[in-house]
Structure formats: structure tokens, C-alpha cells
Amino acid sequence: MQAKPWVTKAIRVSLNTKNKLFSNYQKTQYCYHFQKFKTYRNKLNRLIKLAKRMHYTNFFSKNLKNIESIWQGIKQIVTPKYQSFSIPTKTIKDNMPISDPKVIANQFNTYFINIAKKLANDTQLSSKRTYTDYLDHPL
Numbered sequence: 001m002q003a004k005p006w007v008t009k010a011i012r013v014s015l016n017t018k019n020k021l022f023s024n025y026q027k028t029q030y031c032y033h034f035q036k037f038k039t040y041r042n043k044l045n046r047l048i049k050l051a052k053r054m055h056y057t058n059f060f061s062k063n064l065k066n067i068e069s070i071w072q073g074i075k076q077i078v079t080p081k082y083q084s085f086s087i088p089t090k091t092i093k094d095n096m097p098i099s100d101p102k103v104i105a106n107q108f109n110t111y112f113i114n115i116a117k118k119l120a121n122d123t124q125l126s127s128k129r130t131y132t133d134y135l136d137h138p139l
Contacts, residue, residue, distance in 0.1 A: 011047065018044055089101075
């Protein structure tokens with residue numbers, strides 16, 4: 001299956017048009033251009049939602065007797081698309097580059113261990129209240 005099979009060539013053309021309208025607004029900063037972009041964007045979003053709904057309706061209708069394909073379609077709908085992240089391979093400490101993964105990990109650990117103390121010391125408290133001051137007092 002494609003990543004987004006409901007995005008047709010016409011929808012891609014409309015997405016480009018929407019991007020041009022936004023670009024035009026950014027250049028001019030005219031309220032009229034923003035309104036034009038916003039109206040086009042909202043109509044396009046409705047169209048994309050409709051195309052997606054129609055795609056899955058057709059998909060499940062065609063695969064009514066193929067349980068494996070049905071589960072594949074369900075999985076595609078409900079599986080969150082996580083953004084990938086990368087682990088830092090280099091960092092700088094005391095103006096010196098560090099590339100050893102263990103040293104980098106220890107540097108992060110030290111930072112997160114000490115940040116609460118640093119923030120507490122940097123923050124001025126107006127009074128010396130304890131947690132019991134915020135608890136409900138029985139009648």
C-alpha cells in the first residue's frame with residue numbers, strides 16, 4: 001500500500017496552489033491574501049478528509065472477505081506515525097568536542113540530575129512554604 005493513496009494528482013496540484021497562496025500572503029502580508037489562503041486551505045482539508053474516508057470505505061468494501069487485508073487497513077489507520085529522532089553523536093563541553101557515546105550519555109545524565117537544583121537556586125521563593133500548606137485541612 002502507498003503511504004497516502006487517497007492523495008491524488010489533483011489533490012497534489014491543490015496542495016501546491018495552497019502553498020503558493022500562503023507564500024503570496026507571506027510576501028504581501030495583506031489580509032485579503034490571508035483570507036483567500038485560509039478559505040482555500042479549509043476547503044482543501046475537507047476535500048482531503050472526504051478522499052481519505054472514500055478510500056478506506058472502498059478499501060474495506062473490496063477486502064470484505066480478506067481478513068489479512070482488513071487488518072492491514074486497520075493497522076494503517078490506527079498506528080501512530082512516530083517521527084524519527086537521532087541520538088547525538090557529538091557534543092561540546094568546555095569548548096572541547098566530545099564524540100565518545102558513554103561520555104555524551106554521562107554528560108546528559110549530569111545535566112538532568114542537576115537541573116532541578118539549579119532551577120530551585122535560581123528561583124526566588126516569596127515565602128518558606130512546605131507541601132502541607134497546600135493540603136486541604138480537615139474541619
